[in-house]
Amino acid sequence: MNASNGINGVHLSPGQRSWMRFKANRRGYISLWVFLILFVLSLFAELLFNDKPLIVSYNDELYFPFIKMYPETTFGGDFETEADYSDPYVRDLITAGSNWAIDPLVPYSYNTINFTSELPNPAHPTSNNWLGTDDRGRDVFARLVYGFRLSVLFAFALTAIGVVVGIFAGAIQGYFSGRLDLIMQRLIEVWSSMPELYLLIIFASIFQPSIWLLIILLSLFGWMGLSDYVRAEFLRGRNMDYVRAARAMGLSDVAIMRHHLLPNSLTPVITFLPFRISGSILALTSLDFLGLGVPPTTPSLGELLSQGKENIEAWWLSLSTFIVLVGTLMLLIFIGEALREAMDTRKN
């Protein structure tokens, strides 16, 4: 690759060269696009999977039920409560005469129960519920999409917190070393011997389980594995000549850590990144599976899996969740692999 060396007169900035290296890994590059498309689509899940119409034109006025709550009386109904758009009565009201409604792609949200189905729940895939319904009659496809979004966002948040805290702790230990390092290392040993799962169980019974509680609890423990590696890299790096040269130049400790040690200590961080993200998704899934995770109304992959276990004959539950889970993890790992190559400045 001549262009990336800048040999043929084109001078690429470091960022552009990293991008070239990333693109050179076809599998990772394609995975990135597939993942991004899926993820962006899932971010707009409310527009695609919803039991409320996107736009309603009623008596020449425009309403946006998918973001705003309108009582049934708005559309000439009887109740003061929010309109149930799947009710045939309401449906008739908003589509009668010159009124019209634009519906989303799939008329089910993650918590919409399909009361019209004649099949017992969990119902196998039909033309209405493309991937069937779960044991409460909720659409599996919709739950998978919302669950995927929640899992990915959760994993990103957890990984980001873990990486930032881990790098910070490791950097401080490695750079200043000596007594500070000794004390922090002992604290980490004590902290890491706390039984994480028991704590989760205890907290799940004290507090209302929620996604935020999970992020906080898992973050408390998630940074330690990484900080050890970063600490080792900093310990090694602080005695290198280029760090001495930077000190001789008069750079402050923070600048040395940021510009000199950090980029050279990122190898373990980048290497573990895809595994941390997929590990976080798995953590959420397994906690949900055990019933220690998010509340039951929240769409989650783990809850679907546990339903699949309970209704083993309902193959559409476990199989579709399995495919989503494996697909996500694989995409993330392929992207991580390409990212690792992209960050390696020595590779061309």
Next chain:
Amino acid sequence: MAEKLIQVKDLNVTFKTQGGDIEAVRGVSFDIGHSENVAIVGESGSGKSVTALSMLRLHDPKQVVYPDGKVIFNDQDLLSVSENAIRSVRGQDISMIFQEPMSSLNPVYPIGVQIQETLQLHKKLGKEASRKIAIDLLDRVGIREPHQRVDAFPHMLSGGQRQRAMIAMALACGPELLIADEPTTALDVTVQQQILELLQDLQKDTGMSVLLITHDLNLVRKFADRVCVMHEGRIVESAETDTLLERPQHDYTKYLLDSEPDKRIAEITPKHEAIIKADNVKVYFPIRKGFFKRKVDEVRAVDDVDLELRKGETLGIVGESGSGKTTLGLALLRLVDSTGKIRFKDQEISEYREQQMRPLRRSFQIVFQDPFASLSPRMTVEQIVGEGLKLHFPELTRQQRDQRIIETLREVGLDEGALWRYPHEFSGGQRQRIAVARTVILEPDVILLDEPTSALDVSVQKQVLGLLSDLQVKHQLSYLFISHDLRVVRAMSHRVIVMREGKVVETGDVEDVFDNPQQAYTRELASASLYH
């Protein structure tokens, strides 16, 4: 008996790599007679070590192909004999010593056991008999108290002793040919000389032949009967040593011989102001033991040193490894803690804390020995060179900064195409230029040059030294020039201090100290270094 001990005929060596085949050695032919010393001289990458390793077929067969060529020893071609046959030659008829004695000795066995191993293998000797021979051998290579030393582990020996132990191992079976691959490069000058003398004595006693591989033409002068000069995989010239050194035929040989650094430094008069003045500088490292880390002893790395450095002057600091010369340099720049007084221009900086030092840091810069370790591998040249500018000249705009970076790169002999590249894309000499650019761009007063050229090939060395001299004259820089290489110090310095075990042994004008040394240690050092 054949006329020649070993004949290498038209040897070609090709390495198979992912990026294609690399021809490391191309059509090399030479021979070594009985009891003859032959030297192969060349710079790094010339194929000299590859040639030596090929003679014993020590390369990984998966990576190396020998398209043609013969190595004839005792009427057999070592390149085509069976694996068993060559194994009986290795260590017994032809043995080898390497550059780095620490890594070529196995750290988990005593040296005696390692010497005995070859004896037991080739001579089928028992434990007791081989141990006796091992002790004899250690005695012969000049290791004192061989009865105790035979049970010593490699880390308990000094570098010179380790190399002696390696030689003892190599001699164990009375080889007919000893291949010495850069046997002295990793050692201090005085030790280098002792090792070479030892090799010469042993060669006379045993009547073996020695093939010396080295990058240093000057080592060869006294040692070898004949010299082959290698360049890019070919022998460009080969002749009797005296003939070759007196009347070199090939341009490359002339170039190598000419790569001795020239002396071109500006005159310094006492009216030049003193930049650094240091009194009673001491750096002691405590040795702590036990649970409570009590201080039991201390290492006196720098012990009571006084010195003065004037504007535009180079002060050479000379000494062997462990003499404290680098620590002294770092102490003067306040990068290690020290006691004593250090004055920079009219400021007393010895009591300054790091925060007070920071604005002054621009004035003190360092160029390190190893250009591979001193540049951060994840930063581009633009970032490396520009970093100090951002810090010390924050008023510059981006354009002005880029302008300065490009000007400085040109000044050190690099073009602006280097800006966006990473250090690993440059050769050793170019990297050292980048390291120099990083320091010069800050317009410093003092640059600490810590063995700036010892990791470089001789010809590159000369270019970098020339660059440093030019920069000194142009910018009126003061250099603290640390080196173990007396020739380089002599060419670069106005004055010199000689250090040993943390103390200054001798100090004065460089010519006086080297031509007329007052102290025994300086004499020893000078004769070892200028021994050619």
